Amino acid sequence: KNANHTISPALTTAGLALSGGGNGPLAVLSSHGRSMSLWWPTPLPVPALTGATATYANVLPGVNLAVTANAQGGLSDDLVIKNAKAAANPALASLRLRVSAPGLSVTANAAGNLRVATSATAEPVFTALAPQMWDSALPAAGTVVHTQNGDLIAKPSGMPAYSSQTGPGAGARVWPVPLSVSGNTISL
Numbered sequence: 001k002n003a004n005h006t007i008s009p010a011l012t013t014a015g016l017a018l019s020g021g022g023n024g025p026l027a028v029l030s031s032h033g034r035s036m037s038l039w040w041p042t043p044l045p046v047p048a049l050t051g052a053t054a055t056y057a058n059v060l061p062g063v064n065l066a067v068t069a070n071a072q073g074g075l076s077d078d079l080v081i082k083n084a085k086a087a088a089n090p091a092l093a094s095l096r097l098r099v100s101a102p103g104l105s106v107t108a109n110a111a112g113n114l115r116v117a118t119s120a121t122a123e124p125v126f127t128a129l130a131p132q133m134w135d136s137a138l139p140a141a142g143t144v145v146h147t148q149n150g151d152l153i154a155k156p157s158g159m160p161a162y163s164s165q166t167g168p169g170a171g172a173r174v175w176p177v178p179l180s181v182s183g184n185t186i187s188l
Contacts, residue, residue: 014073021046062086134168
């Protein structure tokens with residue numbers, strides 16, 4: 001925990017500070033003398049920390065936001081929708097995140113990949129792959145599941161047998177999440 005009530009990973013090759021709760025940015029990323037801040041639409045609760053993951057409980061009713069830091073100073077963020085009632089919340093139909101990246105241009109390509117750079121032709125300072133969502137459908141009947149390094153893996157696909165907040169399982173349906181950028185807003 002930092003003096004300003006943010007949270008940072010102990011080991012990283014670039015700067016990352018996550019919200020400790022409240023109205024400030026969800027995340028501030030720093031790399032090569034540049035920074036980018038991203039805000040969740042509403043004030044955040046104090047997160048529960050487990051390893052490299054900060055979980056903000058009930059950012060919407062029945063929906064947790066799990067943000068995991070990686071060793072390169074980046075992050076992954078996952079909305080964990082706990083049940084069908086939570087999934088039906090109209091607020092999930094369109095999320096708008098405020099972004100600030102002084103001196104940088106924030107754009108998205110047709111596939112929904114995010115690019116943050118000084119110009120359209122410059123090497124990006126920050127990037128993010130197009131977002132996706134998946135369900136927790138079970139593997140098809142008859143799928144052979146075995147243990148590999150303590151994880152349940154489906155044969156022959158090699159995918160995790162069951163969906164988790166970090167990725168789809170062998171039986172999951174996966175959909176792209178449309179992403180667009182307009183001014184200082186990222187819309188999902």
